[in-house]
Amino acid sequence: xxxxxxxxxxxxxxxxxxxxxxxxxxxxxxxxxxxxxxxxxxxxxxxxxxxxxxxxxxxxxxxxxxxxxxxxxxxxxxxxxxxxxxxxxxxxxxxxxxxxxxxxxxxxxxxxxxxxxxxxxxxxxxxxxxxxxxxxxxxxxxxxxxxxxxxxxxxxxxxxxxxxxxxxxxxxxxxxxxxxxxxxxxxxxxxxxxxxxxxxxxxxxxxxxxxxxxxxxxxxxxxxxxxxxxxxxxxxxxxxxxxxxxxxxxxxxxxxxxxxxxxxxxx
Numbered sequence: 019x020x021x022x023x024x025x026x027x028x029x030x031x032x033x034x035x036x037x038x039x040x041x042x043x044x045x046x047x048x049x050x051x052x053x054x055x056x057x058x059x060x061x062x063x064x065x066x067x068x069x070x071x072x073x074x075x076x077x078x079x080x081x082x083x084x085x086x087x088x089x090x091x092x093x094x095x096x097x098x099x100x101x102x103x104x105x106x107x108x109x110x111x112x113x114x115x116x117x118x119x120x121x122x123x124x125x126x127x128x129x130x131x132x133x134x135x136x137x138x139x140x141x142x143x144x145x146x147x148x149x150x151x152x153x154x155x156x157x158x159x160x161x162x163x164x165x166x167x168x169x170x171x172x173x174x175x176x177x178x179x180x181x182x183x184x185x186x187x188x189x190x191x192x193x194x195x196x197x198x199x200x201x202x203x204x205x206x207x208x209x210x211x212x213x214x215x216x217x218x219x220x221x222x223x224x225x226x227x228x229x230x231x232x233x234x235x236x237x238x239x240x241x242x243x244x245x246x247x248x249x250x251x252x253x254x255x256x257x258x259x260x261x262x263x264x265x266x267x268x269x270x271x272x273x274x275x276x277x278x279x280x281x282x283x284x285x
Contacts (some may be wrong), residue, residue, distance in 0.1 A: 022053050023196035024153065025268065026246075028186035028239075029258065030059040030202070040201055041104070043264035044158065045113035052268065053153045055189060056160045059182040060100045067091045084137040084179045092179050096162040097121075104160050116152060119162035120185060121177045123148040127168035128178050139165045139178030141185070144192040161185065183235075187242025190251045198246040199267060200239045201258030206275030207232060207240070216273070220244055220280030240278065247280030254278065 025047065029040055044054050061082070068075050068091055076083040084092060101117040108115035120126025125148055128139030152159050163182035167174040183200065190198035205214045207223075210231050218226070223240050226232040232240055236255075243253035256263050256275030266272040 022051050024053045024193050025197045026055045026186055026190040026195045028057045028200045039262045040258055040264055041107050041111055043262055045111045048113055048158050054158050057182055057186040058100055058104060060096050064092055064095045067095055078134055081135055083135050089137045096164060101160055101162045113158050114156055115160055116157045117160045119164040121164045121166040124173055126165035128165035137178050139180045141188050142168050144188050146192040181238050183238035183242045187245040190246035191249050194249050195251045198251050198253045200255040202255055203259055205257045206255050215276050217277045223278050243278040244280050
């Protein structure tokens with residue numbers, strides 16, 4: 019593997035407004051010799067498409083139930099519309115982007131998480147060799163959060179939906195990334211009193227989940243940070259609404275959000 023450091027960046031539609039600088043920052047980092055990998059979500063657009071087709075949306079324990087009809091929409095939105103729009107936007111800014119999903123090349127191999135959830139996967143294995151080859155060739159991979167069914171040590175033909183935050187954490191761990199950065203539409207993690215927390219140990223982060231202070235969509239982000247931190251990856255959840263938040267974090271160590279230093283013990 020090249021010595022140039024890898025950064026895994028999770029972005030969502032809620033942070034990519036008309037004045038957002040995230041894609042500019044990614045191109046700038048690529049030019050500086052960093053090797054970014056982008057993981058994107060698409061939940062809001064999926065819900066819009068489902069609603070427009072009168073397909074009901076149902077959630078169980080915070081996870082979208084994905085039946086066969088919904089899966090067709092999920093595939094079209096994630097691997098098609100959003101992925102290719104991001105690739106085109108990065109390319110227009112001068113970046114060298116390539117779009118793929120976790121199903122391509124057996125990148126993300128999954129088992130069915132729970133029959134009640136339908137076509138939703140839990141990651142069993144990540145094969146990062148393809149991403150490393152793309153990075154070494156100078157590409158900026160843009161990854162849609164889908165996986166391919168892995169049963170009895172064999173790939174099957176079924177594609178499953180996966181939580182994008184979980185994908186980002188597993189990719190960061192598998193690639194031994196320098197950084198895993200979540201760009202969100204909030205100012206990091208808040209404590210029980212509502213104040214923003216600049217830094218958390220792994221123990222503190224886990225305790226906030228246990229207490230219910232960290233809840234909803236923030237839980238998989240924190241869990242992904244803890245997973246990535248099992249290696250030497252540094253992790254943070256930052257406010258992607260801030261102009262050039264990504265550059266500030268990587269270049270200057272300025273984090274408009276929360277660093278999760280999982281290797282540290284709490285007080």
